Structure formats: structure tokens, C-alpha cells
Amino acid sequence: MTLYPINLDLRGRRCLVVGGGSVGARKARTLVDCDAAVLVVSPQTGRAMEALAEAGCVTLERRPYRSSDLADVFLAFAATDHADTNREIAEDARRRSVLCNIADRPGDCDFTLPARVVRGDLLITVSTSGQSPALAKKLRKDLQNQFGPEYALGLRLLGAARKRLLATGHDPETHKHLFRGLIRDGMIEHLRDHRIEAVDRLLREALGPEYTYENLLESHAEAP
Numbered sequence: 001m002t003l004y005p006i007n008l009d010l011r012g013r014r015c016l017v018v019g020g021g022s023v024g025a026r027k028a029r030t031l032v033d034c035d036a037a038v039l040v041v042s043p044q045t046g047r048a049m050e051a052l053a054e055a056g057c058v059t060l061e062r063r064p065y066r067s068s069d070l071a072d073v074f075l076a077f078a079a080t081d082h083a084d085t086n087r088e089i090a091e092d093a094r095r096r097s098v099l100c101n102i103a104d105r106p107g108d109c110d111f112t113l114p115a116r117v118v119r120g121d122l123l124i125t126v127s128t129s130g131q132s133p134a135l136a137k138k139l140r141k142d143l144q145n146q147f148g149p150e151y152a153l154g155l156r157l158l159g160a161a162r163k164r165l166l167a168t169g170h171d172p173e174t175h176k177h178l179f180r181g182l183i184r185d186g187m188i189e190h191l192r193d194h195r196i197e198a199v200d201r202l203l204r205e206a207l208g209p210e211y212t213y214e215n216l217l218e219s220h221a222e223a224p
Helices: 022-033 047-054 083-095 133-146 149-167 172-184 187-192 196-207 213-222
Strands: 014-018 037-041 059-061 075-078 099-102 115-119 122-126
Touching: 014 022, 014 083, 022 037, 022 047, 022 075, 037 047, 047 059, 075 083, 083 099, 115 133, 115 149, 122 133, 122 149, 149 172, 149 187, 149 196, 149 213, 172 187, 172 196, 187 196, 196 213
Parallel strands: 014 037, 014 075, 037 059, 075 099
Antiparallel strands: 115 122
16 A cells, blocks of 8 residues: 655644544644644543643543534544444545544554654654554654754754745755755764754854854744
8 A cells, every 4th residue: 555645734723533542642642742623522531631631732522422523624533442433433534525544444544643753843754554563663763763852953953044044035045055064064963962062163164153053043942
């Protein structure tokens, strides 16, 4: 099965999770992290889902699923312990042209959720097309070890520098080689080893004296 990779902007989008157990809580937590508007429907809930509801992260309705729950929904997640209920949710969703994910049934899903490694704005995903969740988990752990917090910090610096250059009318095509040079010359490795003076030297040589570790982080923090 060939899947189409895509990263969705879910900010403010209404998403439905049916099921209040640990699986449903994991789905809901990921949606919350993406700033989706999450509705959870389940007669019973576990501690993780209760914590999300108590924190105001999700809207929780303690009752059985109804087909009307899919009204105005962007994505649906069937995460109950009952195969018949999950199948009903998927069928209802398709009638309404709502994409649906069924927990542990990749062959019946409209979309699957890849294993993720998140380092700030850096998102790395791994999919085995549902063939081996165990291998996807192993690859995710390998990537977590390979890509540490220095990548999140480096991305913040590069993003702030790029935004500043664009604000001054700099042509994106002419500064591509500058960023490639920063990466090639070891900026990420310097960040990993906390060699901030070396990072500053690279930034000043590539971009100019006003580009430093400290002021780029400040400008990133001030960005809307």
C-alpha cells in the first residue's frame, strides 16, 4: 500500500475522538499538541483522558457515540474497545466524507498516524504503511538518539536569521548558500557541544556582525 505523506494544519479544526481509554488519550493528546478543537465521546474514561478534560484541553462528553457527533468534523478517530462500534464510526464518517482513523486497523483507515520525533519545529515521521508498528517504534528511538535538542535550537536560529534577511529585502535564492554553509561548517555540532562562541563566529562570518546567537534567539522569541 502506497500512502500519501502530508502534514496537516489542525489549528482550530474540529476533530472527534471516540473512546476514552489509553489509545484514545494518545490520539487526543497529539491533536491537542497541534491546537485542534478536540471532542471526545466515551461513556467511560481512563486517567489520561480525565486529565486532558480537567485541564480544559478537550471537550469530553460521557455517553455512547452518535452519528451526529461527526457534524462539522475535520478528522475522526475510532478508538473504542468494540470492533463493531469502530466500524460504525468509520462507515458514518465515509458517508459524510470525513477522514477516519481506526485504532490498530491500518487496512481499514483513511489515514494512518506515523511514529514521530519532535524537536521544536522539527518534525520527523516514520511509517511502515501499517506493516510493522514494532519496526516503526525502533526507528523512532534511533532517530530520537540521532537528533537531539540541538536541532530544535539550530532551527530556531536559522528561522530567525532567514526571517530577518527576508525583512531586509534579501533575495531567498542568494542566501540559500549561506545557510547551507552554516550547516556544512558545523553549526549544529557546535550547538550540541555548547560552543556558543563558535556558533557566533559562524553566524557573523556568514551573515554579518549583527547576527549572533543571543539576538537571533531574542528576535525568535518576539516573533508573533
